[in-house]
Amino acid sequence: MNRRKVKFYIYYFIIFTFLFVTVSKQVQATPSVSSHRAILMDQETGRILFEKDAYSQSRIASITKIMTAILAVESGKMDKEVTVSSNAAGTEGSSLYLKAGEKVKLEDLVYGLMLRSGNDAAVAIAEYVGGSLDGFVYMMNQKADEIGMKDTHFSNPHGLDDHEDHLSTAYDMAVLTRYAMENENYRTIAGTKIHTAPNPDEKWDRKWKNKNRLLTELYKHSTGGKTGYTKRAKRTLVSTASKDGENLIAVTLNAPDDWNDHIALFEYGFKQYDYKIVLEKGKIEKMDDDIYKGRAYLKRDSVLTLQDDEVDDVKVEYKMLKPKEEWLKNKKVPEVVGKAVVFLEGEEVDTLPIFYKASVEKDKGKSWWKFWAYSFESFIGVRKHG
Numbered sequence: 001m002n003r004r005k006v007k008f009y010i011y012y013f014i015i016f017t018f019l020f021v022t023v024s025k026q027v028q029a030t031p032s033v034s035s036h037r038a039i040l041m042d043q044e045t046g047r048i049l050f051e052k053d054a055y056s057q058s059r060i061a062s063i064t065k066i067m068t069a070i071l072a073v074e075s076g077k078m079d080k081e082v083t084v085s086s087n088a089a090g091t092e093g094s095s096l097y098l099k100a101g102e103k104v105k106l107e108d109l110v111y112g113l114m115l116r117s118g119n120d121a122a123v124a125i126a127e128y129v130g131g132s133l134d135g136f137v138y139m140m141n142q143k144a145d146e147i148g149m150k151d152t153h154f155s156n157p158h159g160l161d162d163h164e165d166h167l168s169t170a171y172d173m174a175v176l177t178r179y180a181m182e183n184e185n186y187r188t189i190a191g192t193k194i195h196t197a198p199n200p201d202e203k204w205d206r207k208w209k210n211k212n213r214l215l216t217e218l219y220k221h222s223t224g225g226k227t228g229y230t231k232r233a234k235r236t237l238v239s240t241a242s243k244d245g246e247n248l249i250a251v252t253l254n255a256p257d258d259w260n261d262h263i264a265l266f267e268y269g270f271k272q273y274d275y276k277i278v279l280e281k282g283k284i285e286k287m288d289d290d291i292y293k294g295r296a297y298l299k300r301d302s303v304l305t306l307q308d309d310e311v312d313d314v315k316v317e318y319k320m321l322k323p324k325e326e327w328l329k330n331k332k333v334p335e336v337v338g339k340a341v342v343f344l345e346g347e348e349v350d351t352l353p354i355f356y357k358a359s360v361e362k363d364k365g366k367s368w369w370k371f372w373a374y375s376f377e378s379f380i381g382v383r384k385h386g
Contacts, residue, residue: 031264035255039170040265042273042305043178043240043247047349049269049305054170057151058253061228061236062094062117063173064159064166067140068125069110069189070180075129078107078185088123093160093230095120096208099201108197108206114189114226115210122158133157144172147179161232170251177225177238177249190224190240191215214239219263221270223247241266246275246305277301278314278342279352291323292337295357302342302350315343318354333358 031050037058040050048054072078086100096118098104106128113121123133130136133156140154149172155163180186193216197206214222225239234254239262241248250265252258279302287293304314320338327333333356342350 031261031268033252033255033261033264034257035252035261037170037253038255038261038265039174039249039251040269041174041178041249041251042269043181043249044275045303045305045349046175046178047305048171049248049273050265051171054174054251055151057167057169059159059161059166059230059233059236060168060173060253061159061230061233062119063226063228063236063238063251064154064157064168065113065117065122065228066173066176066180066190066226066238067143067154068122068136068157069114070176070183070186071136071139071143072106072110072113072125072129073183073185073189075106077129078105078110080106080128082106082109082124082128084120084124085127088120088127091119091123091158093119093158096206098124102201104197108195111189111192111195111197112206112208115192115195115208117211117227119158119160122156126157144176147175149175152176159228159230159233161230170253173238173251173253174249177240177251181224181240181247181249187224190226192224212239213259214241214262218259219266221266237262241270243270246270246273272307273305274308275303276306276311278304278306278311279316279340279350284318284340284354287318287320289320289323291327291333292320292356295333296320296337296354297357298340298352299355300352302340302352304342304344304349306344310344313345317341317343320354331358 033052037054037056038052039048039054041048081103084098084100084102084104089098089100094117096112096116098120109121109125112118113125126133126136130139136157137154144152144154152168152172153165155166193210195208199206210216211227212225215224219241221241221243223240223242228236235258236253237255237258238251248266248269250262252261255261281298281301284296284298287296318338318340335355336353337356338354340352340354341348
């Protein structure tokens with residue numbers, strides 16, 4: 001074998017080995033899920049970290065109740081008593097065994113809705129908050145439009161298969177959950193393992209244990225969610241998890257092995273991604289126009305969910321208003337003078353308004369005495385603890 005052939009084979013082997021290792025790492029990193037449709041979303045930034053047919057409409061079963069719960073929480077009536085109608089008490093499927101005519105606090109109904117998936121609670125909530133079932137369904141679809149659930153249509157408050165057009169997507173349900181998790185009361189309810197509610201007609205209180213096994217026993221980083229099942233939708237699950245300050249949302253639709261699907265998705269997200277500040281709040285140092293130098297600033301950080309090797313793919317463009325002469329004459333510069341646009345691999349992922357600071361405080365410095373006084377206060381903890 002001549003030297004040219006030897007070099008060729010060595011070169012071929014190196015290239016093959018490099019491609020094999022690269023592909024193997026990607027295969028190992030990507031989670032395998034049993035679910036027909038799935039998504040993993042970062043709760044803080046909304047970035048999609050994993051998706052599998054996440055935009056196709058399908059039945060969603062009882063994860064519908066996330067919308068029912070957040071509308072009840074936002075109604076401002078959680079401390080009011082609801083009289084259970086015969087229509088609500090007779091609702092089929094999973095139940096809290098409510099009785100027609102009994103009065104139950106709305107807050108307790110929402111706990112029963114989320115922890116035990118009570119369909120009777122869903123109807124009682126809908127009739128009270130919406131005035132009627134139809135009125136509440138209108139509210140559900142109105143809220144869906146408002147928060148950007150573009151491929152969703154609700155027809156009932158519980159998710160039973162009694163309408164053909166009660167449909168959503170994995171992506172839309174992640175959008176809904178992200179919205180709901182901004183509400184402290186919702187977060188508390190969704191993350192509760194056991195809730196006790198008064199039961200005036202009996203000698204014992206009602207005690208409801210959450211059906212979400214991720215929260216109660218399987219995954220220590222779980223912070224809440226909602227289970228679902230109907231014969232036509234199969235197993236559906238929405239769950240949330242937090243680890244080291246990182247908050248994730250997972251949704252699976254028609255997933256035979258949903259508990260393990262969610263654990264695999266969360267572990268993938270926590271291992272592969274992290275929050276990184278790509279643009280810090282405060283004064284922007286690099287400004288071409290003299291009028292903006294030392295005066296243009298950002299009021300918040302730009303934080304993205306990134307893999308380590310994606311940091312170099314982040315680019316920032318500053319788009320500023322063209323300065324006008326009357327600004328200097330009248331000393332009236334607009335409060336917002338531009339925007340900082342953050343791109344990841346050429347795609348816009350964040351936009352921050354750029355503000356103008358009319359007066360710049362001069363650094364007068366500290367006297368020798370003030371310097372030592374400040375140092376002494378810091379040492380004894382006055383400034384830290386007050």
